[in-house]
């Protein structure tokens with residue numbers, strides 16, 4: 031094998047390495063996406079499990095998670111209070127078709143899509 035053949039072979043091998051590395055990189059990227067979505071899936075299952083545990087055992091004072099139960103209940107109450115406040119500020123029109131509550135300024139029902147202006151004209 032003469033000098034130029036050797037150079038040629040080295041270049042071909044280098045090209046192969048680059049291709050292989052590019053494939054590795056995209057494979058790793060794909061795996062990372064898969065890992066992330068599986069982790070999200072597991073988080074959702076944990077959350078669902080926690081919610082069903084909360085609903086079953088909330089109010090039992092003799093349990094280890096009493097403090098977390100309390101924090102969740104408190105947060106839920108605050109969410110309801112803030113939702114009520116939003117309705118108070120925005121007004122509370124009712125969809126004549128499905129009865130959903132929404133801001134006075136709404137032109138479409140966010141629940142069933144009825145155009146509210148039309149209903150008033152009829």
Ligand SMILES: [Zn+2]
Nearest residue numbers: 125128139142
């Ligand atoms: Zn509606």
